[in-house]
Amino acid sequence: MSPEQHDHDRTPALSEAGEARRDAMLVELQRTMRRRQERLSAVRRTCGTGLLVILLGIAIFLQSRPPAPSPAPTPQIVELPPGIAPEQPEPRSRIVRIDTDADVVSRYAITPTLRPDVMLTSQDGYLANVIYVDDSTLLDLLDEMGRPTGIVRMDGRITLTNAVTDPMPMGL
Numbered sequence: 001m002s003p004e005q006h007d008h009d010r011t012p013a014l015s016e017a018g019e020a021r022r023d024a025m026l027v028e029l030q031r032t033m034r035r036r037q038e039r040l041s042a043v044r045r046t047c048g049t050g051l052l053v054i055l056l057g058i059a060i061f062l063q064s065r066p067p068a069p070s071p072a073p074t075p076q077i078v079e080l081p082p083g084i085a086p087e088q089p090e091p092r093s094r095i096v097r098i099d100t101d102a103d104v105v106s107r108y109a110i111t112p113t114l115r116p117d118v119m120l121t122s123q124d125g126y127l128a129n130v131i132y133v134d135d136s137t138l139l140d141l142l143d144e145m146g147r148p149t150g151i152v153r154m155d156g157r158i159t160l161t162n163a164v165t166d167p168m169p170m171g172l
């Protein structure tokens with residue numbers, strides 16, 4: 001068989017109906033192959049685009065990460081010549097011995113000056129009793145002390161309009 005000859009040369013001749021059927025099958029087969037090729041092309045384009053999006057996302061992620069911290073430098077060990085001691089840092093705290101003093105409490109004790117008509121104290125100066133006063137007496141006493149204020153009664157609660165006490169010292 002020569003290269004110019006084809007296998008269809010050896011097929012038996014078809015009837016007109018067979019040739020029409022063969023031509024119809026060829027058209028349908030070509031249409032099916034075109035659709036298959038279009039689907040494969042669409043899948044390839046989608047995969048390529050998806051891969052591109054993934055690579056772009058990875059690149060953006062890697063660019064947005066903070067740089068890794070550089071390792072700490074390794075300390076250099078220096079040998080001192082014999083007879084030289086290394087410098088010692090100054091101590092931050094000092095320890096001092098204090099002998100017990102029996103009179104320290106009485107020397108540093110704070111005794112408040114209290115008005116006997118408002119508060120009573122015991123012999124050693126501690127608060128022993130409180131006398132209740134009415135609103136007008138309280139306002140007069142606070143005004144005499146240089147701390148004028150007002151009284152507000154609301155929902156069963158009583159509130160002064162100004163702060164009349166000294167702030168608590170820090171550390172107590």
